[in-house]
Amino acid sequence: MKFVVLPNAAAIGLAVGDVICDLVRKKSDTVLGLATGASPLPTYQRMIDRCKTGEVSFKDVRTFNLDEYCDLPETHPCSYHYFMRKELFDQVGILPEHTHFLDGNTVDEGAESQRYSALIEQNGGIDLQLLGIGRNGHIGFNEPSENFTQESFKVALTDSTIAANSRYFRDIPMPKCAMTMGIGLILRARKIILIATGSEKATAIKAMLEGSVTPRCPASALQKHPEVAVFLDPAAAALLNEN
Numbered sequence: 251m252k253f254v255v256l257p258n259a260a261a262i263g264l265a266v267g268d269v270i271c272d273l274v275r276k277k278s279d280t281v282l283g284l285a286t287g288a289s290p291l292p293t294y295q296r297m298i299d300r301c302k303t304g305e306v307s308f309k310d311v312r313t314f315n316l317d318e319y320c321d322l323p324e325t326h327p328c329s330y331h332y333f334m335r336k337e338l339f340d341q342v343g344i345l346p347e348h349t350h351f352l353d354g355n356t357v358d359e360g361a362e363s364q365r366y367s368a369l370i371e372q373n374g375g376i377d378l379q380l381l382g383i384g385r386n387g388h389i390g391f392n393e394p395s396e397n398f399t400q401e402s403f404k405v406a407l408t409d410s411t412i413a414a415n416s417r418y419f420r421d422i423p424m425p426k427c428a429m430t431m432g433i434g435l436i437l438r439a440r441k442i443i444l445i446a447t448g449s450e451k452a453t454a455i456k457a458m459l460e461g462s463v464t465p466r467c468p469a470s471a472l473q474k475h476p477e478v479a480v481f482l483d484p485a486a487a488a489l490l491n492e493n
């Protein structure tokens with residue numbers, strides 16, 4: 251897995267945003283796998299800026315998000331549907347019918363998982379999957395466990411994830427479960443970019459890049475993928491041997 255250390259989150263946003271824009275300029279109907287959280291925000295801003303100058307159009311792009319909370323209406327400001335509309339979709343004119351999410355309120359998680367995998371396949375598969383990483387090494391909401399997950403599934407969030415994300419939930423308790431793409435589905439993307447900034451990610455980054463491949467650090471599965479680029483700031487890279 252190759253990694254690049256850039257000076258800060260803004261520099262990473264410019265670099266990754268440009269990778270995505272260049273891909274979309276070459277293939278207008280690119281299929282993007284997208285992430286929420288703080289890590290991709292500078293990237294989304296770069297995409298918005300280049301869209302506003304007319305350098306790139308997202309009109310034909312298709313998107314699939316990694317995950318969504320359970321038991322939260324998709325119109326709620328803490329939902330990932332809402333996040334994506336606000337932080338990217340409404341600003342780059344992606345057609346709503348081209349954006350896809352797991353249904354966190356499904357009553358049949360198996361059927362929902364099958365629907366999502368089939369839809370990704372019908373769209374030709376994910377060209378580029380964007381990822382953040384949790385302090386515990388999660389990607390999407392694949393929390394540390396005994397087995398690598400495959401397709402999408404409903405997950406009980408760990409205390410670490412709840413502690414990290416509850417700051418966003420001021421008015422209501424944070425959901426305790428989410429629907430997430432599994433590791434097997436994430437690894438089917440043709441290319442993957444993972445972004446991590448800040449010292450609180452340093453331990454997870456070291457385990458992901460230098461540790462063994464183990465579901466105790468779900469991101470370590472990325473070692474098995476041939477096309478992964480990891481973008482780090484100096485704090486996230488601080489514990490790496492070859493930094």
Ligand code: PGA
Pocket residue numbers: 286287288289290382383384385388389390
């Ligand atoms: P963050 O979240 O980008 O807000 O740090 C990443 C994650 O938990 O996967």
